[in-house]
Amino acid sequence: MGQHSAIAGHPIPGLAGPVKRISMTAILQEIRTRLIQLVGETVQLLPALLIAFLILALTKWGAKNVQRVVHKGARRLLRSRSLQSLLSQTSYVASWVVGILAAAVIAFPNLGLGDLVALLGLGSVAIGFAFQDIFKNFLAGILLLLQEPFELHDQIIVGDYEGTVEEVAIRSTQIRTYRGERVVIPNSIVFTSPVEVLTAFVSRRTDLAIGVDYNTPLPMAVQVLKEALDGVEGVRVEPEVEVDVVGFGDSSIDVLVRYWTLPQRAEVRRVQTRVMMALKAACDRADISIPYPIRTVYHYDQREFNELFSRSESQN
Numbered sequence: 001m002g003q004h005s006a007i008a009g010h011p012i013p014g015l016a017g018p019v020k021r022i023s024m025t026a027i028l029q030e031i032r033t034r035l036i037q038l039v040g041e042t043v044q045l046l047p048a049l050l051i052a053f054l055i056l057a058l059t060k061w062g063a064k065n066v067q068r069v070v071h072k073g074a075r076r077l078l079r080s081r082s083l084q085s086l087l088s089q090t091s092y093v094a095s096w097v098v099g100i101l102a103a104a105v106i107a108f109p110n111l112g113l114g115d116l117v118a119l120l121g122l123g124s125v126a127i128g129f130a131f132q133d134i135f136k137n138f139l140a141g142i143l144l145l146l147q148e149p150f151e152l153h154d155q156i157i158v159g160d161y162e163g164t165v166e167e168v169a170i171r172s173t174q175i176r177t178y179r180g181e182r183v184v185i186p187n188s189i190v191f192t193s194p195v196e197v198l199t200a201f202v203s204r205r206t207d208l209a210i211g212v213d214y215n216t217p218l219p220m221a222v223q224v225l226k227e228a229l230d231g232v233e234g235v236r237v238e239p240e241v242e243v244d245v246v247g248f249g250d251s252s253i254d255v256l257v258r259y260w261t262l263p264q265r266a267e268v269r270r271v272q273t274r275v276m277m278a279l280k281a282a283c284d285r286a287d288i289s290i291p292y293p294i295r296t297v298y299h300y301d302q303r304e305f306n307e308l309f310s311r312s313e314s315q316n
Helices: 002-007 024-077 081-107 113-130 132-147 187-192 218-228 265-285 302-315
Strands: 155-158 161-168 172-177 182-186 195-197 204-212 242-248 253-261
Touching: 024 081, 081 132, 132 161, 132 172, 132 182, 132 187, 155 172, 161 182, 172 187, 182 187, 204 218, 204 265, 218 242, 218 253, 218 265, 253 265
Parallel strands: none
Antiparallel strands: 155 161, 155 195, 161 172, 172 182, 204 253, 242 253
């Protein structure tokens, strides 16, 4: 103990000054002081935090109402459903941005406008790298809504998916397949991929192939097939029906019947059934055969061939 007492408060060789004894009481006192200070700052900040949370709650309620009001106004002023959707969704996002900024200013009163701008700048760079796919879909969604390559309830083909457009949102496009399944496609894929809009025009052509027997007079066959579509429900008068001879098949002469219907898939399918039934009935009445593939098999006796071969060998 005497040695330790002698060391306390005296210089030690190799050190710049005396070593001071650190009391456990002093450490506890420092921790207590810091905790009291932290609690005091939290109590002072608590009203501002409560107000900030209240602002965010009001923002959630207000953003939906602003979106509803903007959507109603856009429906009265704009005919384009895509632009109506764009304005309503933009108003929703803008309401949230204003609410979050207001809550940040209330919760952190020492945060100035310059600090907010710098924070938004740094945050936007970081968020841009982290969520580049989301922003890519967001930008593609805005361009799709502005350009309107297709509209709601149009029937489209995107890649391997075909169906009816249910919604064009900021992030994705939703289509309902003909089997009743919903497909959500990111807007970046829709924007950069070829999109086939099946209902873009009032009429849609269907090409139906049929084969006739080689013994059938072609002018008569063309006339019979063309007249068979007269009066078929769903076949449009204009443009008129076309019947073309397109090739010589293995067992039949190939004929292509072209006709126009309404563009919806259900209508195309129903009319095609009626057309096929009408063509079959017309061919039956005109005694036009629709052949099926025929394979001719030649049978011969191998023993006779062997005898002929043996005779030729013996003569030589």
